[in-house]
């Protein structure tokens with residue numbers, strides 16, 4: 138199920154490192170929006186700058202927080218801020234799709250993507266005070282759907298920002314993008330088949346395929362970032378965006394590793410149950 142579905146929550150446990158990672162991501166998003174808005178949209182630019190300052194400050198304070206009470210208080214403040222940022226993202230998106238932001242450098246799909254990540258971040262922060270999903274498999278398949286779509290988007294954004302003369306780089310992004318479109322459909326199929334059930338062998342195989350595909354995409358993003366920052370490829374990709382996309386890809390691999398370990402534990406638990414049955 139999609140991150141927009143009410144009951145869907147992120148798979149990773151609520152941890153300070155996760156929160157700091159996502160606050161940095163939110164900060165970058167505020168900067169992308171601010172840079173992409175037309176010059177005459179001064180008020181929206183100021184609002185975006187305001188969010189950038191809030192996330193910067195929260196990340197800094199969380200990094201220095203020394204007791205649980207302070208961390209929980211800051212997480213509550215961050216939850217409200219990210220919720221407001223999500224609404225801001227959707228407002229910008231609606232202006233874009235109604236053609237009321239002429240001259241903007243923001244794609245509607247790009248802003249939709251940012252809003253999905255804001256919602257994911259808000260749900261992750263809410264896990265600090267709430268619980269996870271009732272069926273562990275639901276959290277796994279939803280996480281796959283979120284990341285596969287996200288990385289597929291990244292490949293499309295990068296492809297469209299590289300100069301068309303960079304044929305090899307554009308071609309590689311197209312091939313990888315096609316692979317992720319296919320994985321996205323498969324992730325959705327598995328999501329509905331396994332919903333409220335339990336992991337099966339197909340999910341284990343899919344997770345393996347996904348880790349391989351994401352590793353390939355991360356390799357591509359790392360190479361692109363290096364080409365962009367060294368100015369050895371012509372593109373309109375801001376270096377911060379190239380770095381941001383690479384960081385998110387690497388984070389996806391961390392989450393997929395958590396899912397892999399959880400599936401291994403499930404397997405071990407099942408084997409133990411079978412051994413116990415045989416002993417009886």
Ligand SMILES: [Fe+2]
Nearest residue numbers: 162254381385
């Ligand atoms: Fe992002």
Ligand SMILES: [Fe+2]
Nearest residue numbers: 250254287385
């Ligand atoms: Fe992203």
